[in-house]
Amino acid sequence: MRKPSYWNKAKSILSKKDKVMKKLINTYKDGALVTRNDVFFSLCKSIIGQQISVAAANSVFSKFKKSCKGKITTRNVNKLSSQTLKRCGLSRQKVKGIKDLAKKIITKEFKPHLIKNMTDEEAIEYLSNLRQIGRWSAEMILLFTFNRSNIWPLQDIGLLRAISNNYKKKYFPPKTFLNKLYKKFSPYCSVATWYLWRSIDDEPIQY
Numbered sequence: 001m002r003k004p005s006y007w008n009k010a011k012s013i014l015s016k017k018d019k020v021m022k023k024l025i026n027t028y029k030d031g032a033l034v035t036r037n038d039v040f041f042s043l044c045k046s047i048i049g050q051q052i053s054v055a056a057a058n059s060v061f062s063k064f065k066k067s068c069k070g071k072i073t074t075r076n077v078n079k080l081s082s083q084t085l086k087r088c089g090l091s092r093q094k095v096k097g098i099k100d101l102a103k104k105i106i107t108k109e110f111k112p113h114l115i116k117n118m119t120d121e122e123a124i125e126y127l128s129n130l131r132q133i134g135r136w137s138a139e140m141i142l143l144f145t146f147n148r149s150n151i152w153p154l155q156d157i158g159l160l161r162a163i164s165n166n167y168k169k170k171y172f173p174p175k176t177f178l179n180k181l182y183k184k185f186s187p188y189c190s191v192a193t194w195y196l197w198r199s200i201d202d203e204p205i206q207y
Helices: 007-017 019-027 039-049 054-067 074-079 082-087 092-106 112-117 120-128 135-144 157-167 175-185 189-198
Strands: none
Touching: 007 019, 007 175, 007 189, 019 157, 019 189, 039 054, 039 092, 039 112, 039 135, 054 082, 074 092, 082 092, 112 120, 120 135, 157 175, 157 189, 175 189
16 A cells, blocks of 8 residues: 655655654654545445444454455445344444445445545535535545545544644644644645644554
8 A cells, every 4th residue: 555645745844844743753754644445445434433442443343344254345235234234333323324325336326436526625525415424534534545635634533632732732722723733734734634643543543
């Protein structure tokens, strides 16, 4: 899995603009944002991970993958009964969300390939029309699946905590400060987000 083409340029620009970024970039030399390039897989992972801990999400996801015989495709998921999905540890809402998603891709009501020609906001709106997908999930998809360069997911608790820690701000950081950082880091907010996450979590996150 390759890192995005803008990654090295972004690191050098962020390091020049911001002392905290420079320190984080020098500390976490390994890894980068990568993509699986599989929208359905990532959306399933995002739905499963909502409002539960990372450990719980990993456990449910591995049972889900096993139910799909190791291949998470729309056809395989469409064949699974709601009971089977519930046995993986999915709530009723999440079962509906995943089943609905598979169906919408099969019937072409939802067309993931259209996203690459949309702006970030258009794509967030398009993804948010799906059941169980809100702004946060849509942003995770743009960041991890499409590797968009300027995603700044301010509903993400981890990001807000990392900003508080690294910039010595109270939790939650003031909106004016978050906007200031957004302006400073644009058009590479995704890269800044990735390094801020690294500062609070040893494992680089991946959807």
